[in-house]
Amino acid sequence: MSILGLFITSAILILVGMEGMICIVLAFPISLFLTLLGAAFGYVIQDLVWDIYKKQNLTILTIFILPLILGVESTLELKPALIKVQSSIIINASKEIVWKEVIASELPPPNELIFKTGIAYHIKAEIDGRGVGVIRYRVFSTGKLVAPIEVWDEPEFLQFSVTHSPPPMKELSIYPKVNPPHLDGFLKSQKGRFR
Known part of the structure; x- marks a missing residue:
């Protein structure tokens, strides 16, 4: 029962x-x-x-x-712990070529089945101008991540804060938009940088 x-x-x-x-x-x-x-x-x-x-x-x-x-x-108003995520990759190209891809790039849609379930994936990065204070947008399948540039040292170092994060996934549902409360605030970027 x-x-x-x-x-x-x-x-x-x-x-x-x-x-x-x-x-x-x-x-x-x-x-x-x-x-x-x-x-x-x-x-x-x-x-x-x-x-x-x-x-x-x-x-x-x-x-x-x-x-x-x-x-x-x-x-209880439990706050999730902030967890630092750090990854690195060595790219076999000049810094100038890598810099262009970091500030603005476009990716083909993924073929993996997991992304068909609604989990957000990166589509492209856009930027409005050059230098400190400009806004860098990372477009995901669920919306835009808004990131004002804090440090611009072309082509060495780029650092940004995040003022808006899109939802981490779009739920599969009979309704066009479902916003379960457990998705709010638990997977949220605050800052990022590229070296």
Whole structure:
């Protein structure tokens, strides 16, 4: 019965546009484990208190306690940790050629199946002018990343801050636009640089 409840809840989340298919599929193994754990825990509690409370009282108690438990996470205001990501690649070309590609470039769409699921991919980079203060745009499949240039040392070093990041993915859904809250603020660029 608890697994049926999990399927119904998943279907409702998709139908009301709170979640997309990819997130439901990714969360399903964890949700299934927690559902079975909760069902087992509930069964044990029911057996322990069966003589003390009638079945109706336990059900009513559960109905009132569940919304309180579900709301706890949103009140904690947990901030994700900032994680530095650093990568390097050696390019067999002159600095001048590499510089042109760094400030403005265009890439063909990826062929990998993972990007067909809605995960954002880089399309091109554009820039409005030259030097400190100009805006560099990285166009992704989900929108534009806006990056004002902070350091411009052509062709050696480029550093920028990020004032706007596009969503990390576009959910697969029956609705044209689904914006699940778990995608907001958890994958966000703040700064970048090229040497």
